[in-house]
Amino acid sequence: MPELPEVEVIRRFLNLNIVKEQIGFVDVLYEKSIECAGSFGVSTLYDQTVNFVNRKGKYLHLGLDNNDLVIHLRMTGQLYFEPDTIPKDHIRWVFNFKSGKKLYFRDVRKFGRLIIYPKGELEFCKNADIGFEPWEMPLDTWGEKLKTERAIKIVLLDQHVIAGIGNIYADEALYLSGIHPERKASSLAHTEAKDLLKAIRIVLDQGIRYGGTTFRDYLGGDGKKGAMQDHLYVYQKTGSNCLRCSRPISRIKVGGRSSHFCSNCQS
Ligand SMILES: [Zn+2]
CATH class of the missing domain: 1.10.8.50 (Helicase, Ruva Protein; domain 3)
Structure with a gap:
């Protein structure tokens, strides 16, 4: 399972590559891989721009205009942005950006999750579910x-x-x-x-x-x-x-x- 360093490496890469990208549409190939924390569907993401990519512990946090997204890779989740080659199997969702670029989520074991929150309602921002980051621990x-x-x-x-x-x-x-x-x-x-x-x-x-x-x-x-x-x-x-x-x-x-x-x- 990816730990903090692995997720941080992905965060840094995505932060350099997908910030300012605008989502055109999302292909959902495995429905359970995406959860909506509210009465809206995945199409709520359409036309929104990725403004930042943060991380808390092992979670990735993508800030969009109107939503916060959390990605937990769990055991086998992999994110690919514009890879040279990508395995064709086990793809669970694809962000199709308006630039024509794509972000793929591949997950053999299917435990990984993308959770969509209304802006400001992200759970780990509101409570202390996750402890201090190691560098911030007093x-x-x-x-x-x-x-x-x-x-x-x-x-x-x-x-x-x-x-x-x-x-x-x-x-x-x-x-x-x-x-x-x-x-x-x-x-x-x-x-x-x-x-x-x-x-x-x-x-x-x-x-x-x-x-x-x-x-x-x-x-x-x-x-x-x-x-x-x-x-x-x-x-x-x-x-x-x-x-x-x-x-x-x-x-x-x-x-x-x-x-x-x-x-x-x-x-
Ligand atoms: Zn020894």
Whole structure:
């Protein structure tokens, strides 16, 4: 599933390419892939201009003249804007811009969603459903959020606590800060909590710089794969040597999620 860096790479690409594009019409090939938060249909988007492309956590937010759109890619969602080539199968909707350019949404597993809100009624703008972005998290709030008996790995994956982190970047950040994924969050000392937040920012920045992580489905908005998978420390490296101590990377389940770590370097 795409995490914050992957969605941010797509956001940056779309922000450069679809802002100021005006929607002519929308082809809907799989009806459930689009939800309307109101008594209107997809045709409400016709003639509207894309004014900005934002992101909150793993969600993309497109601002139009009269509507806000949220796109959640879920497991296998892919956005393609004017790709050189595009697979012909599993396309769920197409934005046909008046310029003749097109934005395609492809989704093999069909869990991805485009949700259309009336302007100003976007849910994650109105409530605190999604936690702080990692770069905006105040240190004292972070300390408060960690006052829980839950395993730190599980806390990192909780989108109410902090936005955008999934399995890959949680494992990477815990490795970088030397913290065992099963540690109780409340057992982290102040300096450990501070180091962990710093490590989260480092691995996410790195993920964005390398264009995201592609193991299977993730592609940037231009249809290209990311390269972060070649720069990971522990994620899906079970049995490989730890870069610090050369001992093999272990894999355990924490709260049902695979967790990769070095049992020597992560206390
Ligand atoms: Zn190690």
